[in-house]
Amino acid sequence: DTAVSQTPKYLVTQMGNDKSIKCEQNLGHDTMYWYKQDSKKFLKIMFSYNNKELIINETVPNRFSPKSPDKAHLNLHINSLELGDSAVYFCASSRAGTSGGGEQFFGPGTRLTVL
Amino acid sequence: AQTVTQSQPEMSVQEAETVTLSCTYDTSESNYYLFWYKQPPSRQMILVIRQEAYKQQNATENRFSVNFQKAAKSFSLKISDSQLGDTAMYFCAFMKHTNAGKSTFGDGTTLTVKP
Numbered sequence: 001d002t003a004v005s006q007t008p009k010y011l012v013t014q015m016g017n018d019k020s021i022k023c024e025q026n027l028g029h030d031t032m033y034w035y036k037q038d039s040k041k042f043l044k045i046m047f048s049y050n051n052k053e054l055i056i057n058e059t060v061p062n063r064f065s066p067k068s069p070d071k072a073h074l075n076l077h078i079n080s081l082e083l084g085d086s087a088v089y090f091c092a093s094s095r096a097g098t099s100g101g102g103e104q105f106f107g108p109g110t111r112l113t114v115l
Numbered sequence: 116a117q118t119v120t121q122s123q124p125e126m127s128v129q130e131a132e133t134v135t136l137s138c139t140y141d142t143s144e145s146n147y148y149l150f151w152y153k154q155p156p157s158r159q160m161i162l163v164i165r166q167e168a169y170k171q172q173n174a175t176e177n178r179f180s181v182n183f184q185k186a187a188k189s190f191s192l193k194i195s196d197s198q199l200g201d202t203a204m205y206f207c208a209f210m211k212h213t214n215a216g217k218s219t220f221g222d223g224t225t226l227t228v229k230p
Contacts, residue, residue: 041204041223041225042223043206044220092160102148102165102210103162104160104162104218108159109159
């Protein structure tokens with residue numbers, strides 16, 4: 001069984017469109033994250049949720065809005081897509097705080113291409 | 116704010132040889148975790164090894180071991196008996212012990228194992 005899954009794995013869309021990426025984890029973790037990996041492979045955290053509450057919100061444009069309907073799901077909605085949004089987006093999860101030793105479990109990534 | 120520096124963007128090693136990847140970090144914290152994650156061409160991020168800062172003993176996982184120098188804020192990864200499957204991008208990451216799982220990642224080192 002996949003521990004952290006993301007859909008879709010590939011997303012190609014036009015500038016100005018709105019799109020969503022879904023993430024689900026079946027590990028029973030309390031904390032979930034969104035990361036962005038750019039073309040140079042740099043990995044930057046965007047958001048973190050703990051028990052459905054936003055706890056980390058890095059400097060991310062307002063066009064990005066995470067939503068956590070329950071602690072097993074963290075979706076990412078992006079409005080008015082721009083060329084610079086093209087990247088691989090990773091969802092991850094971990095146990096709350098440091099109880100799990102801090103290890104994060106990553107999804108397979110969603111490659112977003114904005115044309 | 117914490118910073119993590121990986122000074123080697125690319126490295127290569129012959130199969131069966133040993134290679135060391137460097138990582139330094141900057142923090143004023145005394146309790147924290149350090150991690151090495153592996154991202155193969157499949158792009159799936161996987162934890163390789165974890166070190167808790169309060170433990171003096173260097174972590175070891177099979178062919179992977181670390182050299183943790185707390186005073187020098189250095190955390191290098193040694194891969195022994197390199198295998199073709201070790202070809203990947205390796206990320207060093209830092210997490211404060213009291214933080215809700217927020218990790219700071221280095222820029223990565225691309226390792227190529229040559230046959």
